[in-house]
Amino acid sequence: MKKRVAHLLMLASLAGTGLTQADSLPEALGSSFEAINHVDMGRLQRDPLQEFCSKPRGQAGDSAMESALRDEAMASVVFPEGDDFIGDWARGAEVANNGRGLQYSDDPEAPNGGNCYACHQLDPTEVAYGNLGPSLMGYGARGQSEVMLRYTWTKLWNTHAYNVCSHMPRFGALGILTEQQLKDLMAYLFDPDSPVNQSIE
Amino acid sequence: MAGKIRIRAQLDGDTCEVKALMRHPMETGLRKNQAGDAIPAHYIEEVTVTHNDQVVMHSYWGAAVSANPFLGVRFAGGQAGDTVKVMWRDNTGATDEGETTIR
Amino acid sequence: MKRESGAGIARRGLLRMGIFVAAVAAVPTKLWATITKPSAAFAATDMDGTFAALGQTPAESAGIIFTTPDIAENGAVVPIKIEVDESLLPGVRRLYVMVEKNPNPMAAMFSMIEGTRPYVETRVKVAQTCNLYAVAETDSGFYMASKETKVTLGGCGG
């Protein structure tokens, strides 16, 4: 028994047979996936940013749309009260290492992870880091100014404010991480005592 | 039909190299299935290698040997055409054996 | 559908029951009398306990050539190879594989008879980054070599 989102069903019924391939995309999605555990079919619906960023490589997007999305992303950022950016780096390390959260195999009651190591190098002693994103080793040395703190918070909250169609998740804007978890990640990046900012002998 | 052990026995000078692959889940008893129930311990406890029905190696295993176990042993005195057997017994009492001839 | 439903395969399993008993019966009794399972060593939960159950803490020996990967892609399957240089360490009767931080460090014990090379290759589970031990029991006591294997986290982290 498949539970489908009404929206997709509607599109599918409109699509019917013999229409172009583009029209068959929602139909294929609606008939191929099913809701499971806490993951519903709404996950398949795209917001304007996701739709804009779904173009095959090499296809240029509309530049007016791109700047509108950038502005919207920038406007979405919620800064912590009193610009109190820095939490606990040790808890931040846990968030950076945890790859779970929001998969149908995950416990919805457990905190989500940031999975930073999947894509970034951070602590120089951790060898199991990915390279989809740039290395963030020694990040604290890039500066501790208010501008730097706000820039980094914005990247974590909604990366598209600086780089539309970046591969990085919108950890704040889509509620993947809590404000406290983001502060802890900030500490992991900036705190001079954080392993990220220790040099390897 | 052959059992679920694959064996290769090859001469290298005066040494016979035996490599065997066995079909077994090697469950530790510490894992849980998706429903959260413990998967019972199920692992090979004892493995014997014979050459023309004489034991050349006998072993006891714990559940820390990996699933679908691989075993490589070497002995002297084998001749091409001799029979090499590998036998196991697991913690449930099930057994299997496979044999090959030395090449 | 689970594969146990394959009636053909299940039938074959039944046919094989008892073969082991027959084969064991063909083994010289003298040998079997010397091989009893060191249950306490398999049940020990740390290295000290494992060595205590064997009766001796092994001495380091360069005669044991122990090969494991420095870093394993998956801890569920870590290849290991133990080879003993008989000119340095003669009279090997048994080889043991131990994984320091597993719930029970003892993974396997291999008994050799005369003519069997002191050589074993297998794959073991390594729960977390730790030392692996290759122990040789010889006519003159226990010897060992150890090596650390790093176990890394897998792909997407979940």
Next chain:
Amino acid sequence: MGLMESIRNTRWLSALFGLLIAAAPSSGEDAGIFDEYRAMFGDDNPAIFVIDEGEEYWLEPQGPKNTSLEDCDLGLGPGVVEGAYARLPRYFADVDKVMDVEARLIFCMGELQGRPSAEIEGYPYSMRGDLGTEIEALVAWLADQSSGMPIAPGQEHVKEREFFTLGEQLFYYRAGPHDFSCATCHGQQDKRIRLQSLPDLTSHEGAAASYSAWPAYRISEGIVRTMGWRMRDCFRQQRFPLLGVGSDVTVALQTYLAVTAAGAPMMAPGLKR
């Protein structure tokens, strides 16, 4: 049956000690730090057991009709298994659909054996603690029957071409709470997650290295996984809902991959992390 036996024996020997050397762990993908680890596996692949089990399933009468799958048409005619896997996914006129190997097997189980598709679709892939499922075993055997043959999915029929386009769109489809698409991880060269190499599936080389090695024995799980499972589990990690076995999305993505990989020889079952 004597001939059959000797063919079987020759095949497993060559597969176990010869052919599968080519499909060393994570073949074709950058190994680097794990070279030493992978080299220690040598040339043995426990998939060999699963291949044999697949053949047993193929020949075993099952279901209300107590029939085997021997007359199943995988695209090259009823019962023709050699080379059939390498030509999938393809259009099947009898159902007017493009199908992958799993969709076709489930169709044959229904048609020939009278088994309800829900029975298979509800449990196509192994759960933790399983030694393997019927689908996994059949796919392993069928892939082995195409070993060494060039990947050549159907692209003559209009629906086959439509599925390629659909697959390409799906590859770049970003959705879910993490904004992930297939391309997030598999759209660039020389990338990895943690230490796991990510094939660039938009390039022929990357798609060929990946597609040719599935189904594969996964040493982390001790079982054979299929390309259908690979798709389902990628979508789980993308935070999407559950992908149906043999569904249009999985068939379309496999079509996109197979066409991108076309011409490269099949080397499955491979050996993977």
